[in-house]
Amino acid sequence: MAEMNAVTAINQTLSELMAEDARVVLLGEDVGKNGGVFRVTEGLWNRFGARRVVDTPLAESAIVGSAIGMAIGGLRPIAEIQFMGFLYPALNQIFSHMGRIGQRSSGKFRVPLVVRIPYGGGIRAPEQHADSAEAMLVHTPGIKVVVPSTPYDAKGLLYAAVEDPDPVIFLEPIKLYRLGRMEVPQGRVNVPIGPARVARSGDDVSVITWGAMNHLAMEVAEDLARTAGISVEIIDLRTLKPMDTETIAESVQKTGRAIVLHEAPRTAGLGGEVVASIQEDAFWWLKTPVRRVTAADVPYPPFAWEDWYMPTKERLAGAIREALAD
Amino acid sequence: MAEMNAVTAINQTLSELMAEDARVVLLGEDVGKNGGVFRVTEGLWNRFGARRVVDTPLAESAIVGSAIGMAIGGLRPIAEIQFMGFLYPALNQIFSHMGRIGQRSSGKFRVPLVVRIPYGGGIRAPEQHADSAEAMLVHTPGIKVVVPSTPYDAKGLLYAAVEDPDPVIFLEPIKLYRLGRMEVPQGRVNVPIGPARVARSGDDVSVITWGAMNHLAMEVAEDLARTAGISVEIIDLRTLKPMDTETIAESVQKTGRAIVLHEAPRTAGLGGEVVASIQEDAFWWLKTPVRRVTAADVPYPPFAWEDWYMPTKERLAGAIREALAD
Amino acid sequence: MPDAWPLYQVIGPEANHPDRVKPEIAVKIFNDMVLLRTFDEKTINLQRQGRVGTFPPSLGQEAAEIGSAWALEPEDWMAPSYRDHGALYVHGVPFSHVVLFAMGKGSSIDGVARVLPSSIPISSHLPHAVGLAMAAERLNQAHIAIAYFGDGGTSEGDFHEALNFAGVFRAPVIFFCQNNGWAISVPVSQQTATPTLVQKASAYGVFGARVDGNDALACYQVVQEARARALAGDGPTLIEALTYRIGPHTTADDPARYRPLEELEQWTGAKDPIVRLQEYLEGLGILAPGEALRIRQDATVFVNQAVDDALNSAPVEIHSMFEHVYQTIPRGLALQREELERIHGAMAGKGGLHG
Amino acid sequence: MPDAWPLYQVIGPEANHPDRVKPEIAVKIFNDMVLLRTFDEKTINLQRQGRVGTFPPSLGQEAAEIGSAWALEPEDWMAPSYRDHGALYVHGVPFSHVVLFAMGKGSSIDGVARVLPSSIPISSHLPHAVGLAMAAERLNQAHIAIAYFGDGGTSEGDFHEALNFAGVFRAPVIFFCQNNGWAISVPVSQQTATPTLVQKASAYGVFGARVDGNDALACYQVVQEARARALAGDGPTLIEALTYRIGPHTTADDPARYRPLEELEQWTGAKDPIVRLQEYLEGLGILAPGEALRIRQDATVFVNQAVDDALNSAPVEIHSMFEHVYQTIPRGLALQREELERIHGAMAGKGGLHG
């Protein structure tokens, strides 16, 4: 088993999936000869050719829209949107079609399409290259949304996404692309869409998070365990839709305290949904209000401000201490 | 003072605003000669001419995008999107520009733009003509979002929106367009952006809602008062962003019980945000979990199903009774 | 440069293309045009009686709808818009499904036809057609995809992106644009500053053809030629079919508010596509005297039956709202379904809210 | 039809337009092109040293950037993309602001220039330019708007919608497309199936002009003419400036992965826009011997100063992240600001996280 980072894990998975199934095609901006701006599709154009690794014109709505057509027509397209901030021109395809065609065709057509999207901040990127727009995707019926926070999960969830009969948005936390390596086996890895992962067991407070924030949570949890003897449980959601509210509820019923941590702006972010689900499933166990640690309600700022914009260790630790004070 | 429905109130307001300020222009699909598909702009093309009431080509991104340019260039554009389901092609303009230009220009440019959008369901409309996509708009920093549920508020909020230096999305509940008339004065009416309205005072439970659901809540409250002596307080948010969390908290601190009612699908709908705000501001007063009564997590179905899809009186009354049983 | 885009015509004194349509096909086309007219008139009446919801008739566009669709093969993919039930019918979707759709009871597609659910957001289905065509080509399947849309549809970004993709990938796809003069209340002269729509083809390096959209045989042939080109690997075609929407945009629309009556009058009577084809076929002896009348009478019987099938259909049930959203219903959604069935089940059992 | 779109040239043996640029303007254009080149080279170095973030140089595109912008008047609106700091500079934005932008310290626009914040999502600013132009026209202001974008930008839906709007409303707007051969790794031949980009103008009924984008005087004149047409009420112009991106897409890009070296070599040397203008002006005696050298030396001093201004700028503070989001900060947002200042204020006081 080889140690690898997330970029390599995703690249290897794409390569395996394409080798196994000739219906799998990649399309997107610069995914071909250039191997993707993050090198995620490196080498695939050479190996599988330009008819299966398709450099498209610069047009996101057509990328997602034509991929919908390809999926209905019998291919297994994996579309890449270069950054989440450039998904917006394609939202009409996502909201109006991707998750509706199953229902609108009375089940005659399914859309086995995967849309890969690098997302999130914290990497000193130029403006509008660091958005976290997962909430609106999770709000969209008929699609699934996953976000791995380890190379292993990236591989497993990508297998699951491509095999899924329904459209899956596959979010790739940019910050984690090359942060941390772990052992990832060759061949199929089993990480089903749905179940959350208990990234760390603990008794005092539950932190529910996903993507790059999982790592922030782990660091804070280690710090607090060491310095204050606080035992933090961390739930890495992995699948945002359909959300594993059972694992969340189980954890909060145990700890009685919960914090939702995400890097999107607070208001109407996905944190609210998690709070509401805790409210519904674990209200009687709550010892203190569920808190949210999130980005500020401002547009993702130029990167000189980003360390303040994004949740910090200080803020998460502060929220945990406050929760424990009740 | 004349009695009028919401269509007339909005129409009259537009007319007054245009007469007062030559910078106000309307643009959109069929807003001119045809007077809008809901007749909201009826007569304005005749009165103010085609240069101020502009029938545009069929292109939502250009409607919002050019309106952004107009606003920066010194006009006071009011753009209409024909139905909320057709806002999606314009979301890139809304997410990438409308609320960011203030920050990105260090305050040099503001975008005094109003985007009017008929929205919501329950009127046996054809497919994709009944979406409620407010959550993603509320999630967008830098913009404001209002939704009147009475003709009077429609007038007042529209004045406030057009006078606001920042971009405002003005949501018009289609179902309420011609449902109910009330007295609305000529000339400026004062309904500031921000404060919620206590639509009905009560002691036992707070229902927080907006748009057409306000009327459902009122009916249920009357029923329950009459038949079961239950006293329901109804908060009509009116402004969704920035949200009046103080009024919500005050109400829930009084009643100890809260239900959020909205017609968008449940998961990651705006209901979660309201629940989270109650959690943060009124946790210690809560006698029972905050409940959500919402649409199902499926695409808005063909209208034969819509009475099941949308929240019903039965479901709201049931949730209220459950809350009171705790 | 209007000369670069001559109007393809088969029927009429100015015909510039020979008639290559087999007589029996021509009669079938005529038959289906009559069916479509009959169906539209019937359904408008149903709407007036409150038995179906808003309905967009294609009155006046029968030649473009029916002629074009007859040029397709069953394996070809069709991505229609809301007004294309004529093309749908020819491609295998029964009229009863169209009525069900207008009744708000579900999709207008049936179990066999290669027809996508009618697209509501203007032009958003054009990229689907491109993707379907690219898939067919990559899977070495000898069929094409066709998208139907209107003059207003040419203004949307998706029109542009789809045609550009199709040009770059030489996708075997046909963009069939019915220029019916209006996009609700906006005339095509305010939709774009170009004198034709077909000339937009030259922005994408795709083949363009302008056809008399009230000449069913020309529509048939022009699509047939585009299809052959696509299958030969010569790429996509943008077809502008020049026709006219005689009726309202939908039953909720009142064209008197925006449309001069004189214009309407120019397009009815001798220019009516059904009248034109009938006269032409009778002139050639392909339609015997009285045959058209019989076809009209049969159409009424046929349409009435289709409408009755739909009107007599079983009421919808709660569970089917959840059924096809995902192939397998997720747990949370199943709970929502159960809750609704618990609360509203009794009503559903009695035939639903919309019995 | 390549002949319909001849390449507008002023400099060189195949010049087909007379030189109408005043000598003193020509020298200023040359000067600013040198400045831009100097600035790009300097900033690339800053990026290598880790002192600024990702930076998109416009190496090779100096003629198009500077020539076009010199044709504008101060009141004209400019809607630029990320690569247009040359045009920004000419239109009044100091280079120090561009460095600040690359440092992640904020907007590249300054307090006076009529320049929108550089647009990041490709072509999304084109509709803004149309709206600005429509506003000017409605407010009876005698100025125009110009949007800058690249070859890749022609594929986006917003390009299409903006040009179509502009055509319909005859907006006084110029669409200045720099065809630099590449959109990151995608060559223009894979971006669209048309041999030129300018021919897309005919899809919108707008005027099209194709200019030698490495000929600064041609770029100047062609924009001047488009501007005059716009102000005369003759509507918008799409300009395709044929140039070449000599450098990487951004400092994060490695063109060696996708671009043949031979192609690059064709565009450097004699075809270099600065070389071309220098030789031309020296040939006419407009630039005296040695003047170019002095201009280059002055440029270094000037650019170093601008860069130092930026590098020495005060650190950013928490509150300015909240400051301009709304004209008046809403209560909830003010609470968020206070919370951040409470938790991170000490650090901010010490000069911020990015001192």
Ligand SMILES: Cc1ncc(C[n+]2csc(CCOP(=O)(O)OP(=O)(O)O)c2C)c(N)n1
């Ligand atoms: C994206 C989008 N915007 C607006 C609408 C509302 N709408 C429905 S039909 C129509 C006009 C369409 O005109 P055209 O494309 O010419 O087709 P026709 O109706 O004439 O067949 C409009 C504006 C829509 N369905 N989708």
Ligand SMILES: Cc1ncc(C[n+]2csc(CCOP(=O)(O)OP(=O)(O)O)c2C)c(N)n1
């Ligand atoms: C909507 C959108 N999609 C993708 C990107 C990522 N991206 C940045 S620049 C670029 C290529 C642009 O090429 P072109 O328009 O030719 O301009 P150039 O960079 O050559 O100046 C891409 C794909 C983006 N910024 N916006």
Ligand SMILES: [Mg+2]
């Ligand atoms: Mg039309």
Ligand SMILES: [Mg+2]
């Ligand atoms: Mg380029």
